[in-house]
Amino acid sequence: MTATTVHQPTHREALWELEDAFERGDLITIFGRCTVEYDGRAASSLDPGRRLLILKPDGTALVHTDENQKPVNWQPPGSEHHAAVRDGRLRVRSVRSSPDETLDVRFETVEQLSAMAVSGRRDLSVTGSEADLRNALLDRPALIEPGFEPLATERPTDAGPIDLFGRDSDGRPVVVELKRRRVGPSAASQLQRYVAAIEREEGDAAAVRGILVAPSVTDRARRLLAEHGLEFVAVEPPSDGSVAVSTATDNDADVVDDDTDDDTAASSTAESAGEGSN
Amino acid sequence: MTATTVHQPTHREALWELEDAFERGDLITIFGRCTVEYDGRAASSLDPGRRLLILKPDGTALVHTDENQKPVNWQPPGSEHHAAVRDGRLRVRSVRSSPDETLDVRFETVEQLSAMAVSGRRDLSVTGSEADLRNALLDRPALIEPGFEPLATERPTDAGPIDLFGRDSDGRPVVVELKRRRVGPSAASQLQRYVAAIEREEGDAAAVRGILVAPSVTDRARRLLAEHGLEFVAVEPPSDGSVAVSTATDNDADVVDDDTDDDTAASSTAESAGEGSN
DNA sequence: CGTGCCAGGTGCCAT
DNA sequence: ATGGCACTTGGCACG
Structure with missing residues (x-):
């Protein structure tokens, strides 16, 4: 037994x-x-x-x-x-x-x-994590921005590790912070800290760009990004390993001003079929 | 049954x-x-x-x-x-x-x-929360700083609610952020956001003080505080509702430089004696 | 409902 | 061990 x-x-x-x-x-x-x-x-x-x-x-x-x-x-x-x-x-x-x-x-x-006697969880594979989002973006860096070139992930800085670091088509350093879900003020601050750290490193202030990549952003966070000259790129949360830009965010300036905050859930859960037997 | x-x-x-x-x-x-x-x-x-x-x-x-x-x-x-x-x-x-x-x-x-048939948790009372710390500090504001006068808790701002807001003996606005445990960079950023919000409100930049109150702080957070001209006051985590300053942090400048990070646990749980009754 | 934040957060992985 | 951070965070309180 x-x-x-x-x-x-x-x-x-x-x-x-x-x-x-x-x-x-x-x-x-x-x-x-x-x-x-x-x-x-x-x-x-x-x-x-x-x-x-x-x-x-x-x-x-x-x-x-x-x-x-x-x-x-x-x-x-x-x-x-x-x-x-x-x-x-x-x-x-x-x-x-x-x-x-x-x-x-x-x-x-x-x-x-x-x-x-219970057995340990041997093989649990979770998809849809931030790491998955990162990998998907490494496969298609243009989703962040055309011409973006990834250079490193988890790049260490004075302020902590940067999710994704690279350069844009002009050769400017780009700090990318990834979030798998809608973000609030803390994520904006986090990105800001990393950007400041890189600026200290490079010694050339104001030349470092910071991009927050997430499904959406709250109003406060958006305003915070704007204050610090940071950018936002909307991507749908990674479902099966692939990602998609939610809307064509024309991100060329330092702050996005569109309002992409509705989450097109899709949700076709039509499983009302009889699972009865009760 | x-x-x-x-x-x-x-x-x-x-x-x-x-x-x-x-x-x-x-x-x-x-x-x-x-x-x-x-x-x-x-x-x-x-x-x-x-x-x-x-x-x-x-x-x-x-x-x-x-x-x-x-x-x-x-x-x-x-x-x-x-x-x-x-x-x-x-x-x-x-x-x-x-x-x-x-x-x-x-x-x-x-x-x-x-x-x-399980009964719901009726009365769970937890002590040692941040609210307890706040109440203890309201009882003895001098623990934060001699002459500190609390004016409001959870004071709403553009950047979110401030844990504890007041004025110092010079009449300067003071933003206090409370943490019940050792804090990292995020808490420093949080405080910074609130200070900036009050500065926008008051219109008088650089006159607003920000104090982080916690048991201790990491090196990175300490550096962050210094960068933004914020202060730190060490208090032991609230155990039985009372608090105590961990060490005499001579906090008159904008940044403290002492290292109070040892946690005197005390823990005198000697109940090996027969605890009869009910 | 969403927004924001505390939590005895937990867990993972780095130094 | 400490540090920094993600997490299907969970939970609460408030607008």
């Missing part, structure tokens, strides 16, 4: 199962009414309630409730799980150092405890 | 249990060998492996593996779970719109399926 489960065990029975599961390196789920105390980078406290505790063999601990994607409390990988019965009740404590953090789960009742 | 579990059910049995659990609004865990396909803001694919699928009544879906705190695949709250048996195999599909996203989990084998 690959999954062992005990229902409404005594706290001591639960402890036995827990220790066995620790031994086997299983992933463990405990469901029951409990309180949760956390102290570390911050501190929090949870009143009694019925929750799901997940303990991973890598030291991760997760306390999940009814709702929300994120656990209400947790402990990162690398922590050490300890279990004990105090006052006749199961207590699971997950501790780590640097930073010093403690998660304490005290069970009033244990409804169910399961242990299962 | 508050938790129903079936072991190694047929796929059709699993489907029945699933539908009942959906009906009851239970939190559901399914453990088995499966493949996972995701398509939406990005796209990903997972080869067959033994994983734990969690379905929440609020529409959240989580695929957890052996390791890591974050699920290897997921669907945010608000999605709709659909289950069906195709080709004799259980398939769980979680769909949401805006953005259009689909998570597809196909089980080769279902080892275990559990459903439990």
Whole structure:
């Protein structure tokens, strides 16, 4: 059997199962009414309630409730799980150092405890990342601007690594910052820092161009770009590895002034076909 | 019984249990060998492996593996779970719109399926947030600087809301940006944007001061602050609601040059004694 | 709904 | 370890 489960065990029975599961390196789920105390980078406290505790063999601990994607409390990988019965009740404590953090789960009742052998995520391939966007643009640099010549990716500077560095048809240095989604002010500032760094390097101020490449940009970010003489080129978010300029942004000046912010989603999700059988 | 579990059910049995659990609004865990396909803001694919699928009544879906705190695949709250048996195999599909996203989990084998009634997180109180830091500083403004007078929090500007706005003993406007932990370049840029916004408002450039308040700052951020004539005040992260200046930062010039980056953790969690009561 | 920002962010990879 | 940054970031609060 690959999954062992005990229902409404005594706290001591639960402890036995827990220790066995620790031994086997299983992933463990405990469901029951409990309180949760956390102290570390911050501190929090949870009143009694019925929750799901997940303990991973890598030291991760997760306390999940009814709702929300994120656990209400947790402990990162690398922590050490300890279990004990105090006052006749199961207590699971997950501790780590640097930073010093403690998660304490005290069970009033244990409804169910399961242990299962879970396999690690071996091959997860994600497409649509910023790296994919970069590769697509390296294949077709003209999407950024006709005549743009890429020279380096992740080019190191005083202010950090530049996503894509190159030169335009006039030989001017161009700093390109890539974002896979609509960007706000922080991205504009980031680009500005890189441009300033290159300007310091080259010693020739005002000759360095900065281009923000993203699906779209907020108003504030657009204004920020304008203030610093930076440019914006709209590309659709990379879906299958290919990219496309969303609209013909006539980008020759230092600031774009068109308003390409509607995301033509397409969205032909017509899968209303019967997947019933219920 | 508050938790129903079936072991190694047929796929059709699993489907029945699933539908009942959906009906009851239970939190559901399914453990088995499966493949996972995701398509939406990005796209990903997972080869067959033994994983734990969690379905929440609020529409959240989580695929957890052996390791890591974050699920290897997921669907945010608000999605709709659909289950069906195709080709004799259980398939769980979680769909949401805006953005259009689909998570597809196909089980080769279902080892275990559990459903439990979990209560929502009612009262979670976290201390040590940035808001706590702000309140502590409002109580003792002199921690920022002797004579500093707070005037507003979350003061709106052209560039966004300022954490803490006030005036110094000379009547000069002061923009304060708070961070609960060690900060990098982005925080410096953020402060710079706010200072520039206030300078535009006041019309009197160079008269506006900007102070970054955080436990510590990286070298690059420090340099950025210096470039823009911004200041830094070190405070220990708020632990129990109180704050303390980490070291006597003689901050009268525009840039501090001391190096306060050691975090005296303290951490006196000595509760090995019998903590009886309830 | 979008905009902006904090978060116990997490995770990845570089020095 | 620290630093810098992307992330299907998630979550909240506000206009």
